[in-house]
Amino acid sequence: MTGGPRFDNCRQLLQEGGVVLYFRGPVTQEVVEGLGSMIRRKVDFEIANRTRAAMAFAVLVEQLQNVLHYAADAVDMETGRMASGELIIHQDPDGFCLSCGNRIRTALAPRIRERLDALAGLDKETLKALYKSARQQGPDAGSRGAGLGFLEMARRAVHPLRYAIEPIGDDLAWFSLDVVIA
Numbered sequence: 001m002t003g004g005p006r007f008d009n010c011r012q013l014l015q016e017g018g019v020v021l022y023f024r025g026p027v028t029q030e031v032v033e034g035l036g037s038m039i040r041r042k043v044d045f046e047i048a049n050r051t052r053a054a055m056a057f058a059v060l061v062e063q064l065q066n067v068l069h070y071a072a073d074a075v076d077m078e079t080g081r082m083a084s085g086e087l088i089i090h091q092d093p094d095g096f097c098l099s100c101g102n103r104i105r106t107a108l109a110p111r112i113r114e115r116l117d118a119l120a121g122l123d124k125e126t127l128k129a130l131y132k133s134a135r136q137q138g139p140d141a142g143s144r145g146a147g148l149g150f151l152e153m154a155r156r157a158v159h160p161l162r163y164a165i166e167p168i169g170d171d172l173a174w175f176s177l178d179v180v181i182a
Contacts, residue, residue: 017090018090018091018092019088019089019090020039020042020089020090020091020096021035021038021039021042021087021088021089022086022087022088022089023035023086023087023088024085024086024087025084025085026082026083026084027064027067027068027071027082027083027084027085027102028068028079028080028081028082029068029080029081030080031064032060032061032064032065032068035060035064035087036057036060036061036064037057039053039056039057039060039089040053040054040056040057041053043056043096052095052096052181052182055156055181055182056089056096056098056181058152058156059098059152059153059156059157059179059181060087060089060098062149062152062153063087063098063100063149063153063177063179064085064087064100065149066100066102066149066177067083067084067085067100067102068081068082068083069081070102070104070108070175071083071084071085071102071103071104072102072103072104072105072171072172073103083102084102084103085100085101085102086100086101086102087099087100088100092180094158094159094180094182095158095180095181095182096180096181097178097179097180098178098179098180098181099176099177099178099179100176100177101174101175101176101177102174102175103168103172103173103174103175104165104172104173104174104175105171105172105173106167106170106171106172106173107171108175109165109173109175112163112165112175113165115150116150116161116163116177119150119151119154119160119161120160120161121160122154124155127151127154127155128155130151131148131151131152131155134148134151135148153177153179156179156181157179157180157181158180158181158182159180161177161178161179162177162178163175163176163177163178164176
């Protein structure tokens with residue numbers, strides 16, 4: 001035993017669930033870069049599949065960028081932006097599932113639902129065309145990034161993106177997003 005029985009029980013549950021990585025804590029640009037680099041190397045080394053490693057890296061970065069840009073507790077600091085989030089990468093029958101979650105303001109929920117629901121069921125060619133069009137048009141008003149994150153993840157996913165938005169108070173909700181890559 002290492003770390004005591006609670007640690008061992010937790011570790012066993014993670015292994016049984018096929019968890020490759022679990023992160024919970026402050027997200028900064030440095031954390032995004034560090035976790036992205038680590039998962040790219042891990043997938044590339046353990047699975048010897050550079051394409052899958054690149055996809056995992058791209059999705060992980062998009063998900064954590066969303067946390068940085070839209071988390072309810074995001075703050076701008078002298079050294080950059082910081083927010084709280086969670087990330088779980090686990091094995092899935094079709095590859096890997098990258099799940100990310102964070103608290104958002106409930107006012108953001110309709111916009112997120114609208115964007116994700118619009119992508120559900122679209123084929124790869126349509127997603128590609130939408131991506132090209134969005135790149136040419138630039139970000140929407142109110143977007144803190146390039147406005148391509150959900151589109152980018154949907155293009156790389158083998159199934160439609162799965163999400164949940166669950167109220168956790170008057171002004172807050174928990175937003176989680178699952179992206180399965182092959």
